[in-house]
Amino acid sequence: MAFEPAQRTGRVWLPAAGFGLFGLLVLARLVQLQVLDHPEFAAKAASEMVAADTLYARRGAILDRNGHPLALTVDTWDVYVSARAWRNESAAVRASEALAKAIGGDAFTIRQRVREHESGDILVARDIPFEVGRELERQGIPGVTLLPNIGRAHPEGDLGASVIGFIGADNSGLAGIEAALDSLLGGTPGRAIFERDSAGRPIPLGRYVARQPVPGADVVLTIDRRLQELAERELRNAIEEHRATGGALIIMDPNTGEILALASEPSFRYSTLDLSREDQLELLRNRAVTDLYEPGSVMKVITAAAALDAGVVTPNTSYVDTGVAWVAGVPIRNWDYNVYGTQTMTGVLQHSINTGAIFMAERLGAERFHQYLDAFGFGRRTGVELQGETPGIFRRPSDPDWSPVDLATQSFGQAISVTPLQMAVAFAAAINGGRLLEPHVVRGYVLPDGTWRPVEPKVIDQAISPQTSATLRQMLGAVVDPGWYHPANPRYYTAGGKSGTANVPVVNGYNDRQIASFVGFAPLQNPRILVMVKLDDNADLQTGTQAAGPVFARVVDEALRYLGVPPEKEPEGGR
């Protein structure tokens, strides 16, 4: 082996000195970065790497008056697919087929949706059931991630949907009680501060909760699920039978204002709800509180109540019907063009004589008649918990275009627009001793800590005296049970009520479409329920008594039996 002795060179120290100098420079730079500029960089790192996240509060349940759940919060999953992970076609095919098998749907469609994106996590399914998600997680399909979400379950199916409403993708209420009481049900979201990576994903362990979410309260409705089921069924059948376009059926407690059932058609169904369809948006409002109609002859009850209370008539006051009343030179006729001759006020209600209503209203005078309309809550929102309530509209004596004809037509329910609920509440005041009540669909709240907060009944006004109210009950009992057959007369219970058949107002008059309704109560002496039945535009053109009356009778029989009220009558044969 050749051996050349090393040159005794000091040349190695030149690179050493160069590197050493550079090393010192690096050291100085490190001191600058890590000591002098440290606060600035620390702030920068903190601002860049910290983000806040909302912790959704658990949404409260919606229960019927007896505690049966109507809408519940359930844990669900949202399914995301990483576009990057599915870039490989064969891997994407395998993964999408496994995914489609688990969550349903078409593998190709899922792939298409993911392929539209270059990168990121693509939402492919929302609110899949908890167990399905757990199974997916167990399978560990490449690229698939699950994020927890909450969904709404409706144990009673579509029952009460128009009252309950629904929540949207962001878990806030969009219709019904879900929307009206959204903040109460939704609780207060919490806030989590997390440190995140450069893609915004939370860093494990780098998370702390700044504010715990407060869960929402449970809402106990005044709705009774059995009565609601009854109301929805009867309304559906009646609409079908009389070929109506829609309608409302309200069952309420006339003594407290609690609404026991509220059916409204047309309405959405959870099972077919599709917000992407324009025509479905029409179904979201609860027509019993949002839509106006002219009540027709049902209004005669209010007119009579006012006239009796003011003392201008008694039930036995008589007048002569000539079939026509001339008001300011305008002839106003009875609905059936009949001439009834000498009639009492009770007879006016029994036969629904327009000229009789005009007789009472004219005795009262426009000013007093309208004071009573105010006392019965017309022209004002009732204050029910549902959204989109309209106050109603009608001409007043102080209006410049007021004419005596308005007083005459308003006395039998034309030229005055009300909501079905408004009419029901006013009617309840007329027969419950005169108290105008604030209607409720909410009975109370169960706060997150378990406290029960009841909604107290609220008397808005004393519309008429209790004596007048008792008198009126007798008169309305005579309408339903005139001594001969009446379609609205229940088989097992005494009742009182009044029908209405109103034309639908259009510009410059009325067309041949009509709204048939019946509002009544039972039992007669000690009313437990008030029932309002309204059918829109029934194509068979039957009157309120013919079309809505039998529905009233059936609902009274079934509802009172369910409520445990002992039958008062032996059923008459042959009906």
Added chain:
Amino acid sequence: MTAIERTGEWRPGRPEYAIVVVAGVLTALGLVMVYSSSFVIGLARFGDGQYYAVRQAMWAALGLVLMVAAMRTDYRVYRTLALPIMGGTIAALLAVLLAGQEAGGAKRWLGFGEFSVQPAEFAKLTVIIYVAAWLAAKGSSIRSMQNGLLPFVFIVGGVGVLIMMQPNLGTTAIIVITTVVMFWVAGATLAQMATLGATVVAALAFLATTEGYRMNRILAFLDAERDPLGHGFQTLQALIALGNGGPTGVGLGASRGKFFYIPESHTDGVFAVLGEELGLVGTASVLLLLLLLMVLGYQAARRARDQFGLLVATGITTWLTAQALVNIGGIVRLIPLTGVPLPFLSYGGSALAAELLALGVLVNISRFGRDRGGYLDREHEPTSRRQVIRRRPG
């Protein structure tokens, strides 16, 4: 490899154990930092936070075996084998170009199933050996242009082109710096050095302007703030991580920068993660350890008994030091980022194994150093054997 035995002709002395200790400390710290900085990436890419740490530990174990073996192997063996070693290196580099595995747009790996190697990492050592053997054989004739500079440029340039074709500018740059320093230590004239310097600058300018991403890196170095989310991202995030660490760091394992803010946080960017987690205490310690290793290396070189040992020791020391400073300098933004790993600390099995092997060779050279009591032949035997024995009783 032949184990060193005492013969009448030559005898190894005491190894420079300080080198072993420094290397051990850096490697151990490297394993910790690789674990810490790769946990997130490992989890994201392989669903296993320990993916990189386990592989790095296996390579470290292999590297330690290689290092101990090299410490016990007479370094002059490499001189006799220099030509076949160089041939093998070129063959491996060609194989990479023809049949290598690609990652991130570069072909750098030779795969054997699960196991893959970066030949370029080992090429750094083999080129040093070959160039040292060549320079030692040339003796003082390297001072001529024809016999010295031209063949030198040809050899280094050839290897450089092979590695640049992967492409791998960082490794090429380290090889060029290392061999130029070796050329200098071997006795090059100032004129030769000036010519070399001009050539290197011209080559760098050419390479930087022909590849878009290199120009972007240089622009990012000059004005990272202009494009903080694009080309300046890597530069700025490394600075933020370092600055966030402060004097004492945010704590081991607590770096935020490694969550994809610092690209390649477990390889080229590990120094930034270390700086964030251990602060100035950590970065200064690592820097000083690396400079200490440099001093020990050059000392061993200067005390080497033969020209080959001097040049190999110089080469190894220059390689490791230059690579460390190029990496760190890029992270602290004193020079542009070049994408070379930090020796001993960055993730990269081939690199770690090659580095530990090289240190083994360096330690072996130190055993024959003038202060170590070893000798290469009778001529250099210490005048008094007793002196030696007194120094090392027993």
